[in-house]
Amino acid sequence: xxxxxxxxxxxxxxxxxxxxxxxxxxxxxxxxxxxxxxxxxxxxxxxxxxxxxxxxxxxxxxxxxxxxxxxxxxxxxxxxxxxxxxxxxxxxxxxxxxxxxxxxxxxxxxxxxxxxxxxxxxxxxxxxxxxxxxxxxxxxxxxxxxxxxxxxxxxxxxxxxxxxxxxxxxxxxxxxxxxxxxxxxxxxxxxxxxxxxxxxxxxxxxxxxxxxxxxxxxxxxxxxxxxxxxxxxxxxxxxxxxxxxxxxxxxxxxx
Ligand SMILES: Nc1ncnc2c1ncn2[C@@H]1O[C@H](COP(=O)(O)OP(=O)(O)O)[C@@H](O)[C@H]1O
Ligand SMILES: [Mg+2]
Numbered sequence: 001x002x003x004x005x006x007x008x009x010x011x012x013x014x015x016x017x018x019x020x021x022x023x024x025x026x027x028x029x030x031x032x033x034x035x036x037x038x039x040x041x042x043x044x045x046x047x048x049x050x051x052x053x054x055x056x057x058x059x060x061x062x063x064x065x066x067x068x069x070x071x072x073x074x075x076x077x078x079x080x081x082x083x084x085x086x087x088x089x090x091x092x093x094x095x096x097x098x099x100x101x102x103x104x105x106x107x108x109x110x111x112x113x114x115x116x117x118x119x120x121x122x123x124x125x126x127x128x129x130x131x132x133x134x135x136x137x138x139x140x141x142x143x144x145x146x147x148x149x150x151x152x153x154x155x156x157x158x159x160x161x162x163x164x165x166x167x168x169x170x171x172x173x174x175x176x177x178x179x180x181x182x183x184x185x186x187x188x189x190x191x192x193x194x195x196x197x198x199x200x201x202x203x204x205x206x207x208x209x210x211x212x213x214x215x216x217x218x219x220x221x222x223x224x225x226x227x228x229x230x231x232x233x234x235x236x237x238x239x240x241x242x243x244x245x246x247x248x249x250x251x252x253x254x255x
Contacts, residue, residue, distance in 0.1 A: 008034055008035075009032040009033065009034060009068055009071070010033050010034060010035045010037075010068075010069075010070065010071060010166075010167060010199045011032065011033040011039075011056060011068060011069055011070075011089075011167070011199070011201065012030075012031070012032040012033070012066075012067070012068035013029050013030055013031050013032070013052070013055075013065065013066075013067060013225075014030055014065050014066040014067075014068070015028040015029070015030055015064070015065040015066070016028070016029045016030070016052075016055065016062045016064070016065035016066070016067060017029070017062065017063050017064045017065055018048070018051055018055065018060065018062050018063055019063055024223055025047075025048040025051050025223060026048045026051065026052065026055075026062075026220075026223055027222075027223035027224055028065065028224070029048075029052070029065075029218075029220065029223075029224065029225045030065075030225060030228070031216075031218040031225055031228045032068075033199060033201060033216075034199075035166075035199050036193075036197055036198075036199055037199060037200075037215045037216065038189075038193055038199075038200040038201070038202060038213045038214055038215055039200075039201050039202075039214060039215065039216050039217070039218060040201075040202045040203070040204055040209070040210040040213060040214035040216075040217045040218070041053075041201060041202070041203045041204075041217075041218050041220060042204065042205060042207070042210055042217055042218065042219045042220070042245065043205070043219055043220035043221055044205070044221070044241075045205070047220045047221060047222075047223075048220055048223070049171075049172075049203040049220060050094075050171055050203065052203070052220075053091060053169045053171055053201065053203060055067055056069055056089065056169060056201070057082075057086065057089065057091055057169070058074060058077060058079070058082035058085065058086070062075065069085055069089060070085050070088045070089055070166065070167070072085065087163060087165070088165055088166045088167060089165060089166065089167040089168075089169065090160040090163055090165040090167075090168055090169070091160070091168070091169040091170075091171065092153070092156050092157055092160050092168060092169070092170045092171065092173065093156070093171055094171045094172045094175065095152075096144070096149075096152040096153055096155065096156035097156065098144040098152060098155060098156060098159070099144075100143070100144055100145060101143075102143075102144075103140065103141050103142065103143060104131070104136065104139045104140050104141070104142050104143075104144070104147070104155050105127050105131070105140040105141060107144070107155060107159050108127045108130050108131060108155065108158045108159045108162055109123050109126075109127050109162070110159065110162075111159060111162040111163040112126055112127070112162050115163070126162065127140070127158075127162070128140075130158040130159075130161055130162055131155075131158055133158065133161070133192070133195075134154040134155070134157050134158045134161075134188055135154060135184070135188065136151055136154050136155055136158070139151065139155070148177070148181070149176055149177050149181075150177040150178070150181030150182075150184070150185060153173055153177070153185055154185070154188065157170075157173075157188065157189075157192070161192070161196070165198070166198070166199060167198060167199040167200065167201075168192075168198055168199075168200050169200070169201045169203075170189060170200065170201070170202045170203065170204075171203045172203055172204055172205075173185050173186075173189060173202065173204065173209070174186060174204065174206045174209050175204075175205075175206070182206065182209070186206075186208075186209045186212050186213065189202065189213060190212060190213055193213070200213075202214070205245070207245055207246060207248075207249035208249060210231060211231050214230075214231055215230070216228065216229060216230055217229065217230070217231055217234050219234065219237075219239070219241075219242055219245075221239070221241050226239050226241070226242070227239060227242055234246075
């Protein structure tokens with residue numbers, strides 16, 4: 001592979017390795033995401049999906065390999081160099097990470113207050129639009145504790161969008177919600193990708209979500225990216241663990 005990052009890759013892992021002591025989590029993992037594309041990262045629990053997202057955000061550093069984010073090689077970036085990157089690329093954490101003491105509206109307004117010198121009226125309108133976009137407009141004055149897990153995720157997505165990112169990283173957006181809510185969240189992520197032309201990475205073990213959203217899929221197993229390609233290609237993968245995932249999902253549908 002050439003040394004300089006090809007510009008067509010918005011995000012790229014090049015032979016990325018990451019260990020915590022003896023725990024070798026990622027072992028020369030490579031994949032890339034082109035602008036406007038959605039890539040799903042699949043794999044069993046503990047395989048390094050969230051760690052991969054943290055490396056993209058610069059919260060964790062790779063031990064070796066190169067990491068491209070927003071078209072820039074961030075491998076050696078210091079904390080302050082990551083700040084402009086984090087304006088372009090935001091993450092929606094699994095737990096939503098909302099501020100418990102702030103209302104839904106104030107949670108979404110938070111990134112707006114930090115920037116841009118907007119008036120209160122402008123903030124109100126932007127928040128209104130964002131809440132409407134994710135379908136929780138009538139919950140504006142409620143506290144996070146009043147909301148279901150799925151609603152909290154929707155609010156967290158609205159807050160992520162308030163910063164007008166180019167790219168959103170979603171960590172397990174449909175885990176621990178009922179099937180209907182999982183479908184709504186999947187539809188929402190798909191709609192946002194189209195409307196806002198977002199580049200996205202969706203970490204999940206929900207194969208149906210991957211099928212719905214992903215242009216391409218990375219399958220992590222025992223530290224390696226054992227598959228990287230389209231969902232249709234993945235269905236033909238000879239890897240036993242990939243086939244197990246696909247069959248488990250068929251069982252779920254039949255159940
Ligand atoms: N900050 C950390 N310090 C030490 N070990 C960690 C840290 N973050 C994650 N790990 C370990 O890395 C492995 C992968 O974790 P993670 O990426 O969260 O898995 P998942 O694929 O379920 O998201 C796990 O064994 C986890 O215990
Ligand atoms: Mg995780």
